[in-house]
Amino acid sequence: MLGPLLRRRDLLAGALFAASGKLAIRKLTTRKHSIQNRDYLFLEMETDAGITGLGEGSISGRVEIVEKAIEWFTPFLTGKDPAGIEDHWNRNYYEFSRYRDGSVLMTALAAVDIALWDIAGKRLGEPVWRLLGSSSPKPMRVYYSHWSQGLEPRTPERLAELAAQTRAAGWTCLKWVLPKGGTEAERLRRLVAEVEAVRKGGGPDLEIGLEMWETFTVRSAIDFANAVGPFRPLFIEEPTWREMPQALGEIAAKSPVALAGGEGLVSRYEFKHLLDAKGARILQPDVIHCGGITEIRKIASLGEVYGAEMAPHMYYGPIAHVASLQSMAGVRSFLMQEWDAGMESTFSGITRGTFPVARNGQVTLPDKPGLGLEMDWAELDRRFPYRSQSLRPPGGR
Numbered sequence: 001m002l003g004p005l006l007r008r009r010d011l012l013a014g015a016l017f018a019a020s021g022k023l024a025i026r027k028l029t030t031r032k033h034s035i036q037n038r039d040y041l042f043l044e045m046e047t048d049a050g051i052t053g054l055g056e057g058s059i060s061g062r063v064e065i066v067e068k069a070i071e072w073f074t075p076f077l078t079g080k081d082p083a084g085i086e087d088h089w090n091r092n093y094y095e096f097s098r099y100r101d102g103s104v105l106m107t108a109l110a111a112v113d114i115a116l117w118d119i120a121g122k123r124l125g126e127p128v129w130r131l132l133g134s135s136s137p138k139p140m141r142v143y144y145s146h147w148s149q150g151l152e153p154r155t156p157e158r159l160a161e162l163a164a165q166t167r168a169a170g171w172t173c174l175k176w177v178l179p180k181g182g183t184e185a186e187r188l189r190r191l192v193a194e195v196e197a198v199r200k201g202g203g204p205d206l207e208i209g210l211e212m213w214e215t216f217t218v219r220s221a222i223d224f225a226n227a228v229g230p231f232r233p234l235f236i237e238e239p240t241w242r243e244m245p246q247a248l249g250e251i252a253a254k255s256p257v258a259l260a261g262g263e264g265l266v267s268r269y270e271f272k273h274l275l276d277a278k279g280a281r282i283l284q285p286d287v288i289h290c291g292g293i294t295e296i297r298k299i300a301s302l303g304e305v306y307g308a309e310m311a312p313h314m315y316y317g318p319i320a321h322v323a324s325l326q327s328m329a330g331v332r333s334f335l336m337q338e339w340d341a342g343m344e345s346t347f348s349g350i351t352r353g354t355f356p357v358a359r360n361g362q363v364t365l366p367d368k369p370g371l372g373l374e375m376d377w378a379e380l381d382r383r384f385p386y387r388s389q390s391l392r393p394p395g396g397r
Contacts, residue, residue: 023083024047025078025081027045028074033385041063045116051122055114057111058288061389062104085113085117085120089294102266110291110292117326117371119370128329128371129330132293139363139364140336142339144339144341171341173209175211176210178191207233210236212236225255226255226256234257236258236259245273248274249277260284261280266289267291275302275306281308282310282335283309285312286313287323296324300328315338317347341358351376354374
């Protein structure tokens with residue numbers, strides 16, 4: 001009982017100290033962990049008032065580089081008031097170097113930005129979603145990602161059964177990565193059979209997302225979209241290289257299924273190229289790669305001008321999941337968020353039960369100050385020590 005009492009006392013002391021206007025960033029601490037085949041990088045931003053902000057800078061195969069980038073930012077943050085998040089973002093992005101972009105630097109910037117938002121909420125005693133303009137913690141739609149991963153044997157019959165079970169459990173949308181293998185014609189037949197089986201098993205109301213993982217050419221992507229069109233997928237995701245928005249625009253123009261994409265785009269400037277090329281109707285920025293809560297909100301505003309909907313990408317840890325969903329509070333164009341449902345039990349265990357769990361395909365954000373999360377670092381150290389950077393090559397063709 002002493003632990004919770006101390007935490008409440010520290011929060012009260014911090015709130016009183018913050019109310020006096022005296023608050024400064026004291027220290028940044030990074031923590032690396034390995035869970036299954038994934039790398040996680042978390043950030044603690046401590047203040048002299050006892051308020052600590054949580055951030056995340058996870059990225060596949062690059063966490064050690066991101067950690068160094070956060071260390072590079074540290075002297076520019078230490079001693080400063082964490083308030084004025086927009087000022088911090090502009091200084092960190094625009095003022096230190098003309099070589100300011102790229103996934104590593106933007107992921108480091110995102111970790112810092114998310115921690116600043118967490119501190120702001122704790123400082124004011126309000127959840128981040130309220131600071132962003134939402135009036136209440138409304139249920140927000142999420143979809144079951146990495147669905148059917150590891151299913152063996154992977155047959156249309158097993159997929160249909162799993163789809164029926166998933167729908168019965170309350171999920172309204174799911175997505176899986178399209179397996180590679182065989183000739184192009186063999187793969188096309190196999191994948192179409194999978195989509196048909198999931199549609200039959202899940203019924204007419206289960207929405208389907210198809211992660212194409214940049215493993216198609218323009219020609220083969222158009223063939224695939226036309227082949228699965230009769231089964232009404234909600235979207236096909238990143239069929240070919242994200243660096244070629246004009247190619248994605250060509251696919252979109254000839255596809256009966258909406259294109260989604262953007263998880264690897266790291267700023268509103270890059271999303272503008274995609275939108276101008278009409279390469280996606282559904283935008284999937286990742287809050288921990290695109291510069292954090294501050295920038296993902298600007299991407300949403302930009303997308304709204306083009307009539308695009310927001311379905312943020314999410315593959316990472318509990319801080320990233322919650323920060324992303326908080327960032328979408330009050331966003332009119334929000335469609336749904338990717339949700340790694342298979343990790344919920346693990347995330348709950350390492351956050352002392354504060355990680356929100358999906359119910360009937362929706363998540364209600366916590367009504368607690370900041371992000372509303374409490375990390376159990378001792379549990380993380382015990383169960384998930386850092387092994388080394390994983391080497392997960394891209395899908396390729």
